[in-house]
Amino acid sequence: MKKDLDMRVNVLPVLTYNFLHVNDSRITGSDITIDSLECPEVGTVPAGVSLDRAVSFDKAGDIFRANKDRILVTTGVPGAPNADMSYRDKDQAIRTGMGIDVDQLMISTGATVDVYTVAEGTKVAEPIVLRYEMKDGQGSLSGQVVHAGRNSEVTVIMTYISDKEASGFHGVSTRLLAEEGAKINVVKVQLLGDGFMHLDDIGGACFAKGQIDVVSLELGAKKSWAGCYINLVEGEAVFNSNMGYLCRQDHNLDINYVSDHRGKKTNADMQFKGVLMDTAQKTFRGTIDFKNGSAGSAGDEQEDTLLLSPGVVNKTMPVILCQEEDVDGRHGATIGQLGEELLFYMQARGIDEEEAKKIMIKARLESVARMIPNPEIMQKVQYYIQNIV
Amino acid sequence: MSDNKQVVADINRSIYDFKDVENEKDFYRLEEGLTEETVLKVSEEKNDPDWMREFRLKCLKLYNEIKFPDWGPDIDGLDMDKISSYVRHKSDMKGKWEDVPEDIKNTFEKLGIPQAERESLAGVGAQYDSELVYHNVKDEVAAQGVIYTDLESALRGEYADMIKDHFMKLVPPTDHKFAALHGAVWSGGSFVYVPKGVKVDIPLQSYFRLNAAGAGQFEHTLIIVDEGADLHFIEGCSAPKYNVANLHAGCVELYVGKGARLRYSTIENWSKNMYNLNTKRALVEENGIMEWVSGSFGSHTSYLYPMTILKGDHSKTEFTGITFAGQGQNLDTGAKIVHQGKYTSSSISTKSISKDGGIGTYRSSVVIQNTAKKAKASVSCDSLMLDSISRADTIPGMDIRTDDADVGHEAKIGRISDEAVFYLMSRGISEEDAKTMIVSGFANPVSKELPLEYAVEMNNLIKLEMSGHSNA
Numbered sequence: 001m002k003k004d005l006d007m008r009v010n011v012l013p014v015l016t017y018n019f020l021h022v023n024d025s026r027i028t029g030s031d032i033t034i035d036s037l038e039c040p041e042v043g044t045v046p047a048g049v050s051l052d053r054a055v056s057f058d059k060a061g062d063i064f065r066a067n068k069d070r071i072l073v074t075t076g077v078p079g080a081p082n083a084d085m086s087y088r089d090k091d092q093a094i095r096t097g098m099g100i101d102v103d104q105l106m107i108s109t110g111a112t113v114d115v116y117t118v119a120e121g122t123k124v125a126e127p128i129v130l131r132y133e134m135k136d137g138q139g140s141l142s143g144q145v146v147h148a149g150r151n152s153e154v155t156v157i158m159t160y161i162s163d164k165e166a167s168g169f170h171g172v173s174t175r176l177l178a179e180e181g182a183k184i185n186v187v188k189v190q191l192l193g194d195g196f197m198h199l200d201d202i203g204g205a206c207f208a209k210g211q212i213d214v215v216s217l218e219l220g221a222k223k224s225w226a227g228c229y230i231n232l233v234e235g236e237a238v239f240n241s242n243m244g245y246l247c248r249q250d251h252n253l254d255i256n257y258v259s260d261h262r263g264k265k266t267n268a269d270m271q272f273k274g275v276l277m278d279t280a281q282k283t284f285r286g287t288i289d290f291k292n293g294s295a296g297s298a299g300d301e302q303e304d305t306l307l308l309s310p311g312v313v314n315k316t317m318p319v320i321l322c323q324e325e326d327v328d329g330r331h332g333a334t335i336g337q338l339g340e341e342l343l344f345y346m347q348a349r350g351i352d353e354e355e356a357k358k359i360m361i362k363a364r365l366e367s368v369a370r371m372i373p374n375p376e377i378m379q380k381v382q383y384y385i386q387n388i389v
Numbered sequence: 390m391s392d393n394k395q396v397v398a399d400i401n402r403s404i405y406d407f408k409d410v411e412n413e414k415d416f417y418r419l420e421e422g423l424t425e426e427t428v429l430k431v432s433e434e435k436n437d438p439d440w441m442r443e444f445r446l447k448c449l450k451l452y453n454e455i456k457f458p459d460w461g462p463d464i465d466g467l468d469m470d471k472i473s474s475y476v477r478h479k480s481d482m483k484g485k486w487e488d489v490p491e492d493i494k495n496t497f498e499k500l501g502i503p504q505a506e507r508e509s510l511a512g513v514g515a516q517y518d519s520e521l522v523y524h525n526v527k528d529e530v531a532a533q534g535v536i537y538t539d540l541e542s543a544l545r546g547e548y549a550d551m552i553k554d555h556f557m558k559l560v561p562p563t564d565h566k567f568a569a570l571h572g573a574v575w576s577g578g579s580f581v582y583v584p585k586g587v588k589v590d591i592p593l594q595s596y597f598r599l600n601a602a603g604a605g606q607f608e609h610t611l612i613i614v615d616e617g618a619d620l621h622f623i624e625g626c627s628a629p630k631y632n633v634a635n636l637h638a639g640c641v642e643l644y645v646g647k648g649a650r651l652r653y654s655t656i657e658n659w660s661k662n663m664y665n666l667n668t669k670r671a672l673v674e675e676n677g678i679m680e681w682v683s684g685s686f687g688s689h690t691s692y693l694y695p696m697t698i699l700k701g702d703h704s705k706t707e708f709t710g711i712t713f714a715g716q717g718q719n720l721d722t723g724a725k726i727v728h729q730g731k732y733t734s735s736s737i738s739t740k741s742i743s744k745d746g747g748i749g750t751y752r753s754s755v756v757i758q759n760t761a762k763k764a765k766a767s768v769s770c771d772s773l774m775l776d777s778i779s780r781a782d783t784i785p786g787m788d789i790r791t792d793d794a795d796v797g798h799e800a801k802i803g804r805i806s807d808e809a810v811f812y813l814m815s816r817g818i819s820e821e822d823a824k825t826m827i828v829s830g831f832a833n834p835v836s837k838e839l840p841l842e843y844a845v846e847m848n849n850l851i852k853l854e855m856s857g858h859s860n861a
Contacts, residue, residue: 015460017725020754020786023460081782082721082750083460276792290802292777307792310759316787322802325774329802335787336795 003109005029007101009199010227010256012317013287015083022283022317025225025254029197032169034139039114040130048122049154052115057106060113060145061093063177064205068093071205071231073262074291081321094175096203097227097256106143106173113143113173116156118182120149127155127187127373134192136166143173148182155185157374160192164220167195176204178212180234187372188216191384194249196221202228206237208263215371217381218245218253219388227256232266232297241270244368246361246388247280256285261294261327270301273364279311287319288329295326303333306364308357358389419475421603425449428573431475435541435576440553448562448572455566462690462719462748467664472636474574476518476601485525493517496598512537514595516608519576530589536582537593540609543580552580555611559642559670567638567666571607575640578608583618585646592621592654597639599628599663605636616646623654627687630660634689637663643671643679647701650678654839656846659687661717666692675701675730682838683710685722686850694752696725699733699761710739711835713851714747714779723753723785728761728794735765740832741772743779751783757794764794772802773831775824825855
């Protein structure tokens with residue numbers, strides 16, 4: 001299939017100055033090859049997990065539509081933030097970071113979704129691993145729904161890998177539902193070639209004491225978009241996110257992460273660590289949204305970006321929206337070169353500036369890579385980082 | 390504490406809310422609406438030079454072409470067909486208080502402006518509706534060569550070329566819809582020129598009062614602080630409350646020369662029917678310093694983001710601001726900074742308080758251009774929520790286009806800590822007073838940057854806003 005793309009994605013939850021060009025991102029392209037519309041085979045499905053292969057995107061969203069009133073619970077206090085954009089994605093079964101245009105792409109291409117349902121109380125010891133191994137010129141678009149029943153726990157690892165010089169298209173839609181006390185760990189590792197276009201969209205909801213953890217590494221692809229929107233719907237729901245990224249050459253990475261707090265005592269912790277070099281560009285949008293009723297909640301987002309070449313462009317939009325008195329929200333960003341004190345410390349120990357930079361790149365990315373709960377994949381990532389650096 | 394409580398209760402908005410009945414025969418008021426005819430009438434009233442008349446018409450065309458912003462507070466309640474762009478008293482501007490018409494003089498007496506002039510200011514400008522009614526600068530300051538006059542006089546006098554070279558060059562009318570509106574119907578405002586090396590030890594102040602209902606105020610402030618000079622300029626604004634919308638779309642252009650320093654302080658207390666769509670911008674040359682101190686308490690809706698362009702190497706800016714959004718208010722405030730020169734540095738520190746359903750939004754941008762090697766920027770914004778029917782949003786943006794820069798950003802949103810209130814209450818302080826005390830402490834980094842009289846005014850405003858507030 002050949003597809004023309006003209007999508008508006010990663011829309012900031014509230015708009016700001018147009019001159020910053022951060023309110024959204026456009027994906028355009030003509031005659032994009034999309035020849036695979038299914039997830040790769042996973043081999044043996046662990047006990048307690050059922051898998052429905054190649055379900056239509058629409059059908060796979062039924063579980064979210066059935067719970068929509070519960071997910072979008074409101075306490076009834078009116079008052080949207082200025083230039084609120086939530087109306088735009090209201091027809092999504094579950095709101096995602098990249099937004100409704102990804103849903104429409106999935107539907108219009110007939111891309112299918114694998115639906116994993118984890119039975120109540122099941123703790124799946126071994127991660128489910130999906131390996132997307134892309135060839136030069138290939139295009140793939142597919143999705144997953146992970147529905148974790150009460151007090152269950154599951155880990156899903158996805159790797160997107162190709163040769164370094166390969167080109168192509170790769171898109172993934174991942175939708176998550178963690179019921180009461182359930183925990184879903186999602187790990188995504190992107191090592192695509194320097195000519196790839198990559199879309200990675202996540203949407204999820206946690207019921208009471210539910211938890212979603214997302215670990216992602218964006219290390220390849222010429223153009224990459226990553227979005228994640230997690231609804232912390234009921235009391236004590238948790239969202240943890242750790243992203244590491246490396247943008248080099250003329251690569252472009254566009255990120256939109258949102259934690260939407262509706263339940264009481266919910267907690268979000270979002271950490272982003274990355275490196276920009278050569279003429280790479282990166283836009284990061286991170287939003288903590290304390291809705292009315294989320295009393296006792298806390299949210300923290302931190303971005304630490306190392307800039308290593310004069311031609312890089314870094315845009316950062318750390319947003320906090322708040323309509324609840326009893327919350328603790330904070331965000332921080334540190335953007336710049338290696339500190340002079342750190343350099344001096346390194347040089348005093350016989351490590352020159354170039355070597356110091358390499359050490360710091362590796363330190364940033366490997367701190368995220370170490371969170372991958374699969375030794376073989378972790379080693380592969382560490383080897384990839386070693387080679388790139 | 391009962392005595393203190395009485396003090397809080399005694400402060401009331403009437404010091405700003407009193408309305409002087411404008412006797413129709415004493416005032417000239419342009420009909421509501423914005424057309425070529427109304428723009429030409431303003432131009433005629435101002436006795437504009439030809440270039441200014443043409444400029445106004447060009448701005449009107451731009452106003453009609455440019456769209457409303459899609460990113461800020463809702464301004465649907467603002468209907469330009471119901472706003473008069475120009476209202477003035479029929480008497481001319483005076484250089485002595487005693488010559489100012491009685492009704493207007495009463496207004497400024499109540500606001501304490503003549504007293505402030507006597508006690509702590511180097512010069513005062515007082516604008517009532519669309520025109521300056523009084524302008525004076527102390528002899529010793531004038532003797533240093535400092536020019537402080539109304540913009541219209543400057544436009545026709547010996548500084549005409551300087552005005553033409555600078556007027557709306559920093560804030561071009563193409564910038565946004567309300568900059569174009571300002572260009573079309575601007576009226577009043579001040580021109581300040583501080584010559585090379587002159588340090589003005591005590592501040593100059595302009596006070597803007599919009600007394601007419603359903604009117605707009607579009608004053609233009611142009612300040613040029615030449616090489617090595619130093620100035621503190623204070624701006625105050627207020628208006629009585631009406632049931633119809635009023636509009637303030639002023640424009641402030643500040644030029645800070647090499648090694649010069651300018652501090653621009655504002656206590657904004659427009660009435661809560663005011664749409665405050667004001668534009669402020671400063672251009673800072675090598676080694677220059679621009680300091681902003683900004684308190685936003687009034688207005689129904691505000692778009693206010695003073696912008697600083699650090700053009701020269703080693704230039705610096707500091708922005709210290711507080712916004713207090715109460716019932717019915719949507720205050721969208723912050724700052725914009727552009728680093729162009731090498732070794733430039735900027736610091737933004739803001740505090741925002743939201744209560745009784747008010748919406749306080751901190752919005753900012755820090756842009757570090759590729760030329761700004763060794764630039765440093767730090768942003769810190771804290772928001773305090775006093776209840777759960779209000780909003781406090783922070784929307785900061787950073788655009789960094791060089792690796793050779795150091796940018797730090799931090800923001801916090803939270804509430805008044807129960808422990809702090811309990812501590813104060815256990816020492817005999819009422820809950821209301823304890824919360825007022827904590828909010829005043831929260832605002833302290835801003836008030837300490839203000840001259841004493843203005844810090845007192847700001848603290849009074851906080852007490853006034855906090856009176857009756859209790860979550861008990």
